[in-house]
Amino acid sequence: MATMRSFLRAIDQIGAGSMDQFGTAASLIVSTRESRGERINRPDYAHLLFRVIDRLTFRLWELPNSPQGDRVIATLAQAGTQETFELAFQYIDGAWFIDPPPVPELEKTLERLRTARDEAEDTVTPSPQELRTPRDTFKTFLLGMQNFGSEPDNPAFATLDTSGMTEVVRRQEAPLLAGYILQVLHRIGYVYWQEIPDDPDSRIPYVHFQHPEGDIVVAPVETENGVIWQFTPDTLASIRAVYAAVDDLPMPPDIETVMQPDVFFQMRGFVRATLPSLLNRAGPLEQWQWVAAFAALIAGSGLGIWVSRIVFRIFGQKTANIEEEGYPQADFIREIVKWSIRAVVLGITMLVVLYNLGLPDVVATVAASTAWSLVVFGCVPIAWQGIAAAVDSYGRNRRLPAHQITLLSFLSGLVRMGIIVFAVLVLAELLGLPYQGVIAGLGIGGLAIALAAQPTLQNFLAGFTLFADRPLEVGDFCRFGDMIGTIEHIGMRSTRIRSPDRTVITVPNSDFANMKLENFSKRDRIHLNTTLQLRYETTPDQLRFVLAELRKLMIAHPKVAADPLRVRFIGFGAHSLDIEIYTYLLTSDYGESRAIQEDLFLRIMTVVEGAGAQFAFPSAVHYQAQDVAPDAERVHQAEQAISAWRKENHLPFPDYAWQEKAELSNSLDYPPEGSAVAEEMQPLPFEKAQKS
Template identity: 40%
Template structure:
């Protein structure tokens, strides 16, 4: 891609030259430091490898397979040849940027990875092998096998000196021997026994063999393991004891019988994570401790029954109790997993250690899904701290297996180094140094919280009082913020101080209650504050448009805050609210029926927001009412009627009404019917129709389409003309003014036509009645005859030229009116 860019854009070529001269451009090309010990793995095996680098040349060995490597470095890449008892080939390793691991390939593409270790190869690979007795030989073999089970097959290669392969010929390669050693280990791993119980009753001096009978937990299947003395080594004169490796066919038959209890297959390397036996639980507990220290606590916590600890503090308290238990096991001596029963069908609890201060016991515990899981019992976890205190001065049994301490034990050890009396209990099981730490916490957190809230008040300009609230900003924001800060620091301190449960749990509950109340109070008022800010920043012309959304969001947020605070409080107090929530599924129907109208109104409010038929400030007609929308809430709509009263309509009812939003009109309809006396002649009627149409076309406030005036028919007392037109306004006041102007002009037209308006009455023709004006009638009829002879009658419509000439030619407002401005020409 870079090459293509430099070809298309020559400027990139110059940029590439500049970048190549920068310091970071050459860093990747510098060779990495391969010197050291690497713990490597490949498919189905692994080996500890020691490399030595000299310039660009690297040589190394992996003694477990009598292997050697040599290669050349090119940047971060190491390529070369390997050879061992299985053969030889080429390899390529690429070091990671942090130089702590590498990825590699060998052979036909098999992977080969490694990670750097700080230990020397002798410590990592060989350890301490003791074959001075049968039980110590077996102990060394089991330790190597337990490590090899993690994929480091060369761990078994180093114990060849502990095994007697006399049943096989000399053609065995190291890989063959490792396969046989692994097969033997898989057999022994299925058995349960105490190594110290293998010690013979008598003296074995001069004995040619020593056989022990081992059994499988649960099935009691026997297996005999034979030991033979070997030739003295290192001039000590002592005879090392070796385990006799039986023929392969015999071992496979024995393994097949032992695997019947495990569905006929060797368990997966991570099968013990299912905690199906005491051995699985102990093994997982010890393996996962380091992961738990790094924050991955889930599997570690599963090994312990923490049901007696409040759910809100279960993780932190469980981790602390697990740390106490680990410290106790370090002092007892970490057990071999083969010494712990692994019968998946076992029912009775397994007791690992007994002390007056407590017992370490693993038992099956029922889970929520109906299954059982082996866990350290609740009683064991409750006594873990007392066990540690009772055994604290006991030296570690296996110093080389001791892991790095957590902050709690580091602080405690520092306090111990200052003065032993700081570890004395000073009431409620709390040690002196812990009381001092709690006091320092208060001394520091209180002024710190005051300073912090002062800074917040300055940044956000929180005033002492607010006209919109009866409570001051201190009460609404600053005080709860102080409590949250103090409680938060206290919670962090409790996770480090390791207080006894009798004090730790009440303090955690108190802190949790404080956080629940203060946090809920603060969040509740923050919702109001955010709502006010959104309202203040809304545009004036759209101020009320989304008020319903703000109202809904504010109410829902407040409800969520209250429910969240209550649930958190229930969690802290270990109230089984889950059952109550589940019960709502059954009682929800009854609640829904009881609150049906409320829910309908809530849904109606959401519908009003989504559909937006009206908004606050709109003038609308709904049902038999007219009015302006003043508010839309969760339950109802408030309307200011024409008589200035407030009508409250439930949302559910309002959305089902025929709502006419008058504010959203772009014009208003003018429609009326005018009746004329029956004495009106047809030509007079034609003249009236023409003049009215001219009026509508000429008026600037009337839309030309579909403005019309039509002879509508014969009424009981009149001949009727229907007028239909749209006025160019959405304002009622303007509309009434335009309508008034048109009606007045209509009176002038009717008067000029010589006829008069009809009215529903009986007419008695008296001498004083002028009747129809004959002179004007004749004049109008003459006009219509002229139009007819000239083929200019405007029926059914005016021609296009006339329509164009007449359009908007009237003076509006009319001449002499207040709004005319002294002139009345609409075209001017």
């Protein structure tokens, strides 16, 4: 009946909650009470009537179309229950109107329908997006397509059972298949919600439209959150053929003005209007789709070449710097990056164009997988070389120390490996490959690999410890174990040391980190500890004179630390009187320390010779002639000096007075007078301050 059709269309379009827009629906209602002079609020009356009718399920074509008389009653049923509702229609002045029961009776009917579904009065009506019934599925689909179009978050796509598709195909096919279904629904007529079952307990598939090429069916699907209703995979598989069969049907004018067709349907409409012969099928595609696909390949290839040239023109200076440095793989890297850029551009072009061509899934699966593979595998070399170039540029501009460059290189390697793993996982997800089981297997196998590669992991962790703790740096001269050498490289697996013999020693990091490491490059001064051995013929006063003069020498020398400084007679050796000299040389350079030590030893020889003493030798001497006796005059002079010091209370034992130390401090010339480097090795002010 046309009256009920108009009433439902008005109510369905504006929604049950829009009280201010019920004028059109209210104009189709008449009440016998008004003829008796009663006043009725028509919008409220229409709203209450809609709430009752919306809980019922009926086919409009089952209502009387040519009733006899001026009054007819239609019996409407609730799906899944035994409840019914009788609605009267009244013929007045050449038109049919709805004559509902009084408001109290409508309210009782509404409560009766709720009770039949075990719904409390204050129960919140479930959202149609929960897809609890076939009616919810159609509401979600049509409203989603009307409000969201082809947006990725369109709730209409959730009404499609695409569980058998890969992620790549699902993203491309869902908007397209939804568009096909929408086009077919618009051509077969307006969808009235009340014609679609709303029984949440039913599990019988609902067939909305039947055609020799295929049916439009929604069926229940078991999910983790319960049962939902979706358009069946068979519907999605045949919807293209159904659309082609009904494409010639005229679209209702009111629907055509509201609908915004997708790009594919606009393109197909253009081809239909200009070259309809291209709509003929050639294999799985129509002829115009083949032409557009080949044109996309050619355009994508040409665009990729153009983009790669632009990129290399912009970044040409950086690649030129690589070639100037003689990098052996510069040309190879340029070609790899160039083809990677072309692959990415071609893949993106294919995705954009093929998405709008409406390809069937048998072709779309191959095309989309190929396009995404080009994009993903093309991005990997670009990202790989981009990270390497960024690290290289950062290291050059910041002038980083060697250990930080090594650490930066290691971290960039981890990032690049992560990019490869991420790319593989993304591609597997897009292609629908079952990588979860592989990852689980790798987790179990990884334990076995870790046990087998335990030494390698130990070296890796030890290398990271060396980077974090930094006991040594590249260029440091050190002792490791019983060997010495200069650090040349600290890697993640091993450390390379250049030995004094100019050989390269490679030590695993796990062993190197556990060694006793002595870093000579970190010392601020060099230790001097030597023992002088004088002959037993040396008299005590000679020995005192030697000790006093040696102390003068050490205190006066500008390259000898004032503290600690010891010159002591320490004991009687097997064949000598032993004098210990213990101090530090004010230098961190090993070569310079040897020069200072040489100067000190020569001066010590002069002091010993001046006292008339002699150095002892660990040897047995057989005298066949009279031995050369010590110089009596020098012995006498040394003894006289000691005697004078004793009388004047200036005997420097156990040490010199501080006044004499101050006078003696830094009083000698070093380097000695006449030295070729005397001027350039004059003590600096802070060294004089350190001596004092």
